[in-house]
Amino acid sequence: MSNSNLNPRGLSIGGKDIWVVDDHQYVLLVWGTLFQTQKQPMVLVSIDYHPDTNPPFWLWAYQKAMAIDPEREAELVEKFQKRMMASLVPLNLNSVRMTMDQMRNDEHINTAMELGYLRDYHMINCMEKHAYSRGSHYLVPESQFGRLEDVMFKSIELPLEKIGSEELILDIDLDYFLHPENFELDLDQNSIFADLVKQAQIITVARSKTYFDFLRTDEFTIDSCEEKLIELLGKIIRK
Structure with missing residues (x-):
C-alpha cells in the first residue's frame, strides 16, 4: 500500500498498526483496507485543527x-x-x-461515510462546530488548542461512554499540534487519549505539512512533531 508520495506508510507498535500519510485523503486507502478485513463500517474519532468534513x-x-x-x-x-x-x-x-x-484533503471523511467505511464520526477540531445530519463536531476552546489532556476532552463534552462501546479508528492530523510540549502528557493523570489509542483498531496520522508550517507557533518541525507523536503512541500502547 504505497505510492511515490509515501501515501500511506505503516508501522506496527505492540501489534497496533499506525499508518502515516502526507495528504489526509490517502487515509481512505487504509480505512478501505480495514473495511475489507472487518466487513463492517467503523466509527471514527478524528483530532485535527480543521474540520475535514466537506x-x-x-x-x-x-x-x-x-x-x-x-x-x-x-x-x-x-x-x-x-x-x-x-x-x-x-x-x-x-x-x-x-x-x-x-x-481534497478535507473531503475524505464524508467520502468514507458514502462508501460505507464509516458509519459515524466524531470530529474534534479548532475551527467549526458544524451540525450536519450525520456525524458530530466538537469545537476545542482556544485555550486548549493542541492539547491532549483530559481537560480538553471534557471541555468539548465528548460522549466518552458512547464512544467507549464502539469499534474505533483514531485519526490524528499533525497540524493540530502547536508546540513540542503538547506531547508531554502525564499518563498517570490523563487517561482519555490513552484509552482512545488502546481502543482503536488502527491509527491514521496525516502530516499535512503546508498547514502544519502555517499554524505552528515556534521552531517546531513536521518531522519532530511526527516523531513525538509516534513516541507518545508507543508509550501508551506498551504501558
Whole structure:
C-alpha cells in the first residue's frame, strides 16, 4: 500500500498498526483496507485543527462547474460529484486510489461515510462546530488548542461512554499540534487519549505539512512533531 508520495506508510507498535500519510485523503486507502478485513463500517474519532468534513469531491466539482457554466453551478456540482462517486467501488481500493488527485484533503471523511467505511464520526477540531445530519463536531476552546489532556476532552463534552462501546479508528492530523510540549502528557493523570489509542483498531496520522508550517507557533518541525507523536503512541500502547 504505497505510492511515490509515501501515501500511506505503516508501522506496527505492540501489534497496533499506525499508518502515516502526507495528504489526509490517502487515509481512505487504509480505512478501505480495514473495511475489507472487518466487513463492517467503523466509527471514527478524528483530532485535527480543521474540520475535514466537506462533501466528497466538492472543490473539484465546483471548479469544473464554474468553468463550464457559473449559472448552473449547483446543478453541475451535484452532477459531477455523483459521477465521481459512481466510479468508486468500496471493495476495489484501486478505484479509490485513482481518484486521489480529484479529492481534497478535507473531503475524505464524508467520502468514507458514502462508501460505507464509516458509519459515524466524531470530529474534534479548532475551527467549526458544524451540525450536519450525520456525524458530530466538537469545537476545542482556544485555550486548549493542541492539547491532549483530559481537560480538553471534557471541555468539548465528548460522549466518552458512547464512544467507549464502539469499534474505533483514531485519526490524528499533525497540524493540530502547536508546540513540542503538547506531547508531554502525564499518563498517570490523563487517561482519555490513552484509552482512545488502546481502543482503536488502527491509527491514521496525516502530516499535512503546508498547514502544519502555517499554524505552528515556534521552531517546531513536521518531522519532530511526527516523531513525538509516534513516541507518545508507543508509550501508551506498551504501558
